[in-house]
Amino acid sequence: MKKSVVKEFLKELSKIFSENLILEEEELSVFGYDASSITGVPLAVVFPRSEEDVIEVMKLVQRFKVPVTCRGAGTSTTGSCVPQTKHLVISFSKMDRILEVNPEDRIAIVQPGVLNGTLKAYVKKFGLFYPPDPASYAYSTIGGNVATGAGGPKGLKYGTTKDYVLGLRVVFPGGKVFQTAPYTLKAAVCYNLTPIFVGSEGTLGVFTEIALKLLPLPEKRALFLIGLEDEFKGLEIISEVLLSGITPSSAEFVDKTSLKAVLNSRYGERVKKVFPSEKLEGLLFIEIDGIEEEVKKQFERLKDVLKVENRMLLVAEKEDEIEVLWEIRRTVSPAVRSLGKIKLSDDVVVRRSKMAEFLRWIREIEAESEIYICAFGHAGDGNFHINIMCEDDKLELAKEVRKRVLKKVIELRGTISGEHGIGYTKREFLNFELDPFQIEVMKKIKKIFDPEGLLNPGIKFSNGNIFQG
Ligand SMILES: Cc1cc2nc3c(=O)[nH]c(=O)nc-3n(C[C@H](O)[C@H](O)[C@H](O)COP(=O)(O)OP(=O)(O)OC[C@H]3O[C@@H](n4cnc5c(N)ncnc54)[C@H](O)[C@@H]3O)c2cc1C
Structure with a gap:
């Protein structure tokens, strides 16, 4: 971009955002990182408060052809919210309102900057439950969760973010707004476009409003934490449990190498106290939940399947005890840094x-x-x-x-990403999984929404994210 164009763009931006705008180099660098090792420096950062603000920004983006990167909480592990060159960063930290929770309809309508943990805590007051639970739930945003297709331990029974998005409002370069679906539990008029935006990593549009499906809050939970002397046994146990007909709400595995890191961490002593065996090689967390009677039944069945008398095992049934044990699982990702x-x-x-x-x-x-x-x-x-x-x-x-x-x-006919997305760090491996035609179709879809390639260029595709056909 020519210097004069940049200058004019920033001048116009300052007219709209006299306050909610960062232009100082030192402050800008704070918005140039995420949980990967990728860094960048934005051209400017804006903090819209409403969809109208986003529309105004996107009009300027189109007029001046400025690339744009959306940012939730910046916890992405793939560099997907890091501006690759001098992009405008749109931070959603000030679009963080829960707009509606309707217990009868069991839906929540939120702005994208609402933290997953804030939504969970809020809907709990209505006896409702928002299941997707990335380990980062306390500090990652719903907008970021939708854009990455985030999942978590509860994915086994409840699915991931994709299973809860009823519809979205999306703004495109130029300022056009598109609602992907009515916020009803069923909709069969439009093409089913909502899923295209889930996992789109800021490359297809800018979300300004998200409607989410909610479930009734499970009455009861119980957690079995199993110490493994053979890490492979953990995988066998999961299969046995599922084959018995029980669907745990979570089945999480800590392997031998990760356990080494956990034992080095501040949770190490807690684990050693619970399972003092020198032979400890892994951990398995199995949680069940549901209405009280159902959990009681599952609990007894699970005890049989797990043959509890032969195991290193800790069972927690109280909410606070359960949460304390889950902290051990949530610490694995930061703890591996010690290796x-x-x-x-x-x-x-x-x-x-x-x-x-x-x-x-x-x-x-x-x-x-x-x-x-x-x-x-x-x-x-x-x-x-x-x-x-x-x-x-x-x-x-x-x-x-x-x-x-x-x-x-x-x-093994698997996939290289289940929930974090491709971002910057995995884009060179896209063709390991997708053939040229699949990549071409993705680029053509992008071209419909973002014909000039202004939305998060450099993310998902390494050689330009627009189909040059
Ligand atoms: C310790 C730790 C544990 C984690 N555990 C998990 C886990 O268990 N499961 C999991 O799935 N992930 C996990 N993550 C990864 C990360 O938390 C998720 O990818 C999360 O969804 C990112 O949310 P965010 O608000 O931080 O978004 P950001 O990192 O800010 O952005 C992520 C993507 O969303 C886009 N985006 C953000 N807002 C919008 C918007 N309004 N419109 C359009 N695009 C937007 C950005 O451009 C970017 O492409 C973990 C990360 C850490 C650091």
Whole structure:
């Protein structure tokens, strides 16, 4: 962009946003990072308060051809909210209102900057429940969750963000607004476009309003925390539980390498106190929930399936005790940092029946390369968080290992991302999974909504995100 154009753009922007605008270089850098190692510096940051504000911004974006990156809480693990060149960043931290919660309709309508945890706590007062629960739920936004297609432990029984979005209001470059569907529980008039925007990583449009389906709050929960002397046993147990007909609300797995990191963390002592065995090799969290009677029945069945008398086991039934134990699981992602300065992070999915084969293969590669490979996560739905950890001197080897891991996932007919998306850090691997025609179709869809490629360029596709056909 020419300097004179930039100057004129910023002048026009300042007319609309006299207050909610950042132009100072030092402050701008605060909006140039996320939870990956990718960094950038925005051209400017704006903080709209309403859809009208977003429309005005998007008119300018189109007029001056300025690339734009949306930002929720900046917890993406893939660089997807990091401006690749001098983009305008739209921060949604001031569009954080819950607009409506209707217990009869069981829906919530929110602005995109509402934190997932805030929504959960608010709807609880109405006896309602918003299930998608990324480990970052306390500090990530609904807009970011929708744009990444976020999931979490409850995905096994309740599904992920995609299963809760009834419709969205989206603004495109030029300021046109589009509502993807009426906010009803059923709708069969328009093409089913809502899912196209879920997981779109800011490349298809800017969300200004999101309607979400809610469920009744489960009356009761119970958590079984199992200590594993053989990490593979954890995967076997999950299969046995599911084959018995029980669908836990969560089945989370902490593998041998990740456990090493947890034991190094501030939760290490807590784990050692609960499971003092020297042979401890992994952890398995199984939670059940539902109406009281149903949980009682499942509880007894689960005890039989788990053969509890032979296990290292802790059972929690009180809300606060359950939450304390879940903290151990939520600490895994930050804790793995103790295993290496560099973290190459993926969230792959294979079919559940292939998980043990995949983990065995990972252990062979780990031994061969002498690089830590963590494989923890939502094992109930086949979603492993693979974190390859190393120091600077092993970076090239680690990158090779990562490629091998992703290729193995494809060989097992899985996917290279279940919930974090592609962003910047995985875009070079898109063609591991998608053939040229699939990529061409994606680019053509993008071209419909964003013909000039102004929305988050550099994200999802490495060689330009517009189809040049
Ligand atoms: C410790 C930790 C644990 C995590 N655990 C999980 C987990 O269990 N499951 C999981 O799925 N993820 C997890 N994540 C990743 C991350 O929290 C999620 O991807 C989350 O959905 C990002 O939300 P955010 O508000 O931070 O969005 P950001 O990181 O700010 O943005 C993410 C994407 O959303 C786009 N976006 C944001 N707002 C809008 C909008 N209004 N319109 C259009 N696009 C928009 C951005 O452009 C970007 O592409 C974890 C991250 C951390 C740091």
